Amino acid sequence: MEHRISINTVWRLPRYLRALDKLAADGVSSVSSGKLASLTGLTASTIRQDLAQYGSFGEQGHGYDVKVLRGALMHILGADRNYRVILVGAGHLGTAIIENFSFFAQGYEFLAAFETDPQKIGKEIGKKTVLAWQSVSSFIQENCVDIAVLTVPRAAAQKAVRVLAESGVKAIWNFTGTELDAPKGTLIESIHFADSLLVLTHCLTLLDTNENVERRGLPH
Amino acid sequence: MEHRISINTVWRLPRYLRALDKLAADGVSSVSSGKLASLTGLTASTIRQDLAQYGSFGEQGHGYDVKVLRGALMHILGADRNYRVILVGAGHLGTAIIENFSFFAQGYEFLAAFETDPQKIGKEIGKKTVLAWQSVSSFIQENCVDIAVLTVPRAAAQKAVRVLAESGVKAIWNFTGTELDAPKGTLIESIHFADSLLVLTHCLTLLDTNENVERRGLPH
DNA sequence: TAGATTGTTAATCGATTAACAATC
DNA sequence: TAGATTGTTAATCGATTAACAATC
Secondary structure (H helix, E strand, C coil), X not given: CCCCCCHHHHHHHHHHHHHHHHHHHXXXXXXXXXXXXXXXXXXXXXXXXHHHCCCCCEECCCEEEHHHHHHHHHHHCCCCCCEEEEEECCCHHHHHHHHHCHHHCCCEEEEEEEXXXXXXXXXXXXXXXXXXXXXXXXXXXXXXXCEEEECCCHHHHHHHHHHHXXXXXXXXXXCCCCCCCCCCCCEEEXXXXXXXXXXXXXXXXXXXXXXCCXXXXXXX | CCCCCCHHHHHHHHHHHHHHHHHHHCCCCEECHHHHHHHXXXXXXXXXXXXXXXXXXXXXXXXXXXXXXXXXXXXXXXXXXXXXXXXXXXXXXXXXXXXXXXXXXXXXXXXXXXXXXXXXXXXXXXXXXXXXXXXXXXXXXXHCCCEEEECCCHHHHHHHHHHHHXXXXXXXEECXXXXXXXXXXXXXXXXXXXXXXXXXXXXXXXXXXXXXXXCCCCCC
């Protein structure tokens, strides 16, 4: 593969996937770039450009097969592998992520949760017992953990990252709302709730001042 | 104000705010665009360009006063107003958002939570009693609700949006993971956990194939 | 075949970067 | 004053859009 694919393109792929899932749920088997464009709020041109970076998935004159394209995107995004996941921080947020989100069912294997609070240790989350934070390092080494979902309080975040990285976790999915220094070789992907809320209030402000709002193409 | 400000710029403002908060916490009172650049992973040029869209907040030769710039950004983002907020869906996720996030303390006034599950009605979240979903419409009309935090199951999401919008909620902060149709006049800002996780696994895939990863400038 | 829609090349547009005069 | 750093203009780069030949 020749040139670097832009981060904009990468962040649009999950959006295509959402649209395809909806189409599949509605029993639609084939879709054109134009239809996909109207579903996602993007242009047909952008979609064809994005897909072209990875290969040819459509059929001229007939569009894309929903299942085929979905499978291709899943593969590109690395979502057809099996990931071994732990939860770090067994509060409401962590519990919600592990128990609520359906995408977490397929492919992802949830191994265990870790906590420092003795009151929470021993309870169950996602059908696994909550373990003591103390034991996380040996657990990671013995169980080849790929991803740690980080839902600890802000103050404990950076220290937890260090321990997780040193123990061999490959990636950290960060919900703590803090900017974390990623140790070399460890990937950190952050979801900043506050950013999203600030963009929301910004848009509210624009509405009030009667300016036009350009709704997001998701930089993030 | 002349031209439309790009969505990329808007999404960078909260990142500046995060850096400024960190500086303020460290007792730093003044910062240059260069320093801010290294803290955020952006370029000094981009930062000065972004700020210039809204005005002049620095002092030539001396950089920006941390508190002044912070205040300016808060104002631009509409975060210095008071918002009246309700929670719709009193599960783990909603509870986490209301109780965990410090930014929710200042400025935002949490009024009530709503649920359909009789088991949850009457309990407490964020020092407020969970009310019956039935009563949401009259509550919104009587209490001038600005923002609804939506944390209901996917299947209930679109119907809830219709009710909330018709009752007069101005904005919906959507955590349901579904693409929602926004009724005219209602703003919807969505956080898609799945998108973030897919980008994470995509980056993991790139690492494995030894390609370079361009880390995000946050399209979102 | 005719119609539709892709994959791809070329044109446009906008965003980022570089550079520098203004000035604290 | 000299040094530093802004605000801003100009240059570059990349991303989006438009167009169209290829083809199912």
